Amino acid sequence: MLRAVIGIALAAALVALPHGLSFSQQEILVFLTINVLLVASYRLLTLTGEWSLGHVVIMGVGAYASALFTKQLGLFVPLSMLLGALTAAAVAWALSFPLFRMKGFYFLIGSFAAGEIIRLLWKRFRDPFGGPKGLKGIDPMPDFSIGFYDFDFFEPVSYYYFAGTVVAVCLWIMWRIEHSPVGLTFHAVHWQDKLAQASGIDVRAYRTRAFVIASGFAGLAGALLAHYIGTINPNSFDVEVMVFVLTWAIVGGTATFYGPILGCVMLTVLNEIVLRELGFEQMRPLIYGAVMILSILFLPKGLESVVERLVGPRRARA
Amino acid sequence: MSPILEVDGLTMRFGGLTAVDGLSFSVAEGVIHGLIGPNGAGKTTTFNAISGFYRPSGGEIRLRGQVISGQPMHEVARRGLVRTFQHSTLFAELTVLENAVVGTHMVHRPNLLAAVTGSDRAARAEARERARAALDFFGLAGQENERAGDLAHGHQRALGMAVAYAAGPQIVLLDEPFTGMNPEETRAMMVLMEKLRDSGVTILIVEHDMHAIMGLCERITCMSFGKLLAEGAPREIREHPDVIEAYLGGTHHAA
Numbered sequence: 375m376l377r378a379v380i381g382i383a384l385a386a387a388l389v390a391l392p393h394g395l396s397f398s399q400q401e402i403l404v405f406l407t408i409n410v411l412l413v414a415s416y417r418l419l420t421l422t423g424e425w426s427l428g429h430v431v432i433m434g435v436g437a438y439a440s441a442l443f444t445k446q447l448g449l450f451v452p453l454s455m456l457l458g459a460l461t462a463a464a465v466a467w468a469l470s471f472p473l474f475r476m477k478g479f480y481f482l483i484g485s486f487a488a489g490e491i492i493r494l495l496w497k498r499f500r501d502p503f504g505g506p507k508g509l510k511g512i513d514p515m516p517d518f519s520i521g522f523y524d525f526d527f528f529e530p531v532s533y534y535y536f537a538g539t540v541v542a543v544c545l546w547i548m549w550r551i552e553h554s555p556v557g558l559t560f561h562a563v564h565w566q567d568k569l570a571q572a573s574g575i576d577v578r579a580y581r582t583r584a585f586v587i588a589s590g591f592a593g594l595a596g597a598l599l600a601h602y603i604g605t606i607n608p609n610s611f612d613v614e615v616m617v618f619v620l621t622w623a624i625v626g627g628t629a630t631f632y633g634p635i636l637g638c639v640m641l642t643v644l645n646e647i648v649l650r651e652l653g654f655e656q657m658r659p660l661i662y663g664a665v666m667i668l669s670i671l672f673l674p675k676g677l678e679s680v681v682e683r684l685v686g687p688r689r690a691r692a
Numbered sequence: 693m694s695p696i697l698e699v700d701g702l703t704m705r706f707g708g709l710t711a712v713d714g715l716s717f718s719v720a721e722g723v724i725h726g727l728i729g730p731n732g733a734g735k736t737t738t739f740n741a742i743s744g745f746y747r748p749s750g751g752e753i754r755l756r757g758q759v760i761s762g763q764p765m766h767e768v769a770r771r772g773l774v775r776t777f778q779h780s781t782l783f784a785e786l787t788v789l790e791n792a793v794v795g796t797h798m799v800h801r802p803n804l805l806a807a808v809t810g811s812d813r814a815a816r817a818e819a820r821e822r823a824r825a826a827l828d829f830f831g832l833a834g835q836e837n838e839r840a841g842d843l844a845h846g847h848q849r850a851l852g853m854a855v856a857y858a859a860g861p862q863i864v865l866l867d868e869p870f871t872g873m874n875p876e877e878t879r880a881m882m883v884l885m886e887k888l889r890d891s892g893v894t895i896l897i898v899e900h901d902m903h904a905i906m907g908l909c910e911r912i913t914c915m916s917f918g919k920l921l922a923e924g925a926p927r928e929i930r931e932h933p934d935v936i937e938a939y940l941g942g943t944h945h946a947a
């Protein structure tokens with residue numbers, strides 16, 4: 375009951391939110407919404423214990439694929455977004471064969487290398503990826519109406535509602551997965567892969583599963599981004615963005631579902647509202663680095679640990 | 693009765709060291725079978741090779757006549773052979789109940805689509821029931837919601853066995869299950885093992901508590917320096933000159 379009330383209040387606040395913001399803040403809100411999906415999918419990937427440095431490139435795979443599906447095949451934008459997500463998942467599946475021969479640090483480095491190879495392919499092949507300049511003039515979402523609201527995608531508010539709905543559905547699916555026997559198995563694989571195997575769990579198959587699902591959602595985030603900004607290039611998905619994702623996840627904490635989302639929201643607010651107003655925008659990487667180090671030193675379990683202490687422990691899986 | 697498990701010329705080498713050297717023995721169905729030997733004799737290595745954690749350097753292992761050597765551990769588990777680990781190996785961060793639910797993995801395979809749509813409700817409830825029954829069997833019913841890593845050492849051993857039991861195995865391999873238990877807990881655990889055996893589960897057990905081994909096992913295999921030393925009923929093993937020699941000759945510590 376209480377949860378339903380909180381949920382409705384939160385939804386109402388999220389619907390009302392853009393109306394109190396300036397145009398440029400509304401645009402930032404759209405990026406934030408997409409980044410929430412990106413970082414939440416990243417946490418799903420880390421559930422089995424492997425941290426990837428290729429997640430942002432996988433997001434880019436979704437972005438490129440979705441853009442190309444509309445450009446080259448003239449597909450309906452929402453459909454190409456879905457296909458973009460599936461392409462990202464398929465690429466992740468293919469990459470899982472070499473990558474999941476590695477664990478821990480080697481996996482980290484392997485995933486980085488795989489991502490750089492993909493970025494090189496984008497740069498190298500002007501056709502179809504547009505080379506270093508990337509793709510321009512990507513089709514926007516076509517406007518449509520649902521009776522009481524007209525989506526006009528020239529307005530960031532409309533795209534915010536659209537992306538927000540997609541992201542909400544994705545978060546719901548990821549939440550369901552984590553709080554299911556499949557999610558429990560992910561945790562089991564993370565905490566004790568030997569015992570998991572002795573219980574009949576195909577550890578590698580589950581690692582692959584988490585990687586592929588997370589990559590699908592990251593790909594969808596990339597597609598949402600591509601059709602909003604209309605232009606993407608290999609540097610839109612470089613390691614700097616990956617460092618932002620890591621910072622959100624580490625600052626927020628990865629023990630809970632909402633931790634990384636919290637980190638993403640807080641740091642975006644810090645960045646866009648505080649830093650931009652103060653004119654420190656250029657120093658973003660530096661400040662992110664400092665925030666990451668400070669949070670590792672003083673808040674090793676992330677912002678979520680503060681919330682958990684305030685709200686009190688709750689836990690339920692399976 | 694036909695053997696459920698046959699170890700045939702098992703050899704396990706680590707670099708220059710031969711930890712298990714042409715070991716052969718078989719385990720009859722429905723018995724409690726002991727595997728003993730001095731510290732470093734190769735018992736844990738033998739378990740690791742049987743359960744698929746290691747790929748044997750030589751020899752063959754058969755479960756109900758089918759070759760399982762070379763299969764990965766989860767495949768061996770799926771065929772009905774489940775092992776526990778020498779040191780308490782648990783999902784320390786998960787609750788006691790969650791640990792046991794993971795144990796039911798093979799019985800109630802998680803399904804991704806059903807997990808999202810929620811159509812696996814019945815299966816989830818069954819898995820929890822099965823997990824609770826396993827906890828109940830090993831006397832952990834009151835501790836379901838505790839974090840597994842917070843349990844007392846003896847209870848952690850019991851939970852390790854409950855996780856294996858929840859998997860519904862035909863044969864379990866227990867590596868030093870009584871470590872960390874007081875004499876009373878050990879006695880209680882011995883009764884449970886007999887109950888487990890009577891329910892049709894074959895047990896292969898490594899244990900250094902000689903009193904427990906002699907009391908529990910119908911048959912005992914003794915190994916030393918990776919080789920078979922003697923095999924027989926507890927009385928024969930106790931009086932076997934080579935066994936006495938092996939235990940008294942090197943270290944006094946029997947493991």
Ligand SMILES: Nc1ncnc2c1ncn2[C@@H]1O[C@H](COP(=O)(O)OP(=O)(O)O)[C@@H](O)[C@H]1O
Binds near residue numbers: 709730947
């Ligand atoms: N992974 C390994 N790598 C190298 N040597 C090992 C490994 N595992 C076990 N050994 C060696 O094999 C021998 C047998 O060990 P083990 O099977 O643990 O004996 P036990 O369980 O009978 O005490 C020991 O000499 C041990 O050092």
Ligand SMILES: [Mg+2]
Binds near residue numbers: 735
């Ligand atoms: Mg041992």
